[in-house]
Amino acid sequence: MLKTICYISDAARPLDYNIKDNIYLKAKSNNTINNITGVLVYKNSNFLQVLEGEEEVVDSVYKKISSDPRHDNLFKVINTNIDERIFEDYNFGFTIINEKADLKNLYEYLEWLKLGHNKIANEVIGMVENFIEN
Template sequence: MIKTICYISDSIEHESLDKLKTLYLKAKANNHKYNITGVLIYKNQNFLQVLEGDEKAVNTTFEKIRFDRRHRNVFEVINTTIDERIFQDYNFGFTIIDNQRGIKNLYDYLEWLRTAENKLANKVITMVENFIDKK
């Protein structure tokens, strides 16, 4: 079984593109080290992240995130186990939603995921779509 946690949070400051890239590269390296897959999305000073992997690794990573001072209002949306990874082929992607191309690329991936007919995957897809459509 694979542990998955999905959360949303507020950034305490407006993140520059350079800061976001640095944050993403660090997260990607750490997640690769612990075999965690998922997606990290930034839009309008908000983050949405899905983490998938070994239960201990995901729980430890999420605890670090919860106490990271760059976030506030960390809200855990999903915390469960799944049979297989939802974002296995996304290679811990990072999307900054600041233009139509970013939105289209993410929607294309979510549509591809939807064909899996996995109830949890579809729940995550709906949540991600709601996140990127807000504001």
């Protein structure tokens, strides 16, 4: 069964470029290996991540994240089973948002997804849009 988790958190300390780059590379690698799709956004010392995949795998990945000392105030915003992945067709599965151009592309993809009128997808879209716009 497929599942999605969307969480937000504060960075435990300000991230310099090398640390942030390391987090991105590790997330991309681990999520690709685990067939996790989704998106990771770091903005204003906060993270937002959407994880999609097999239920056991998503739960396991989230458990590891919840014990990661680089996160403070981790809050699971969405935790539900899904019929299909939202980000499977976006930028080859799992995406790191690191530049303004990436944000623009993500926003355009989210606008396109809204046309599908999927309730869960629209909840996730709303969370991501709110995070990137504020």
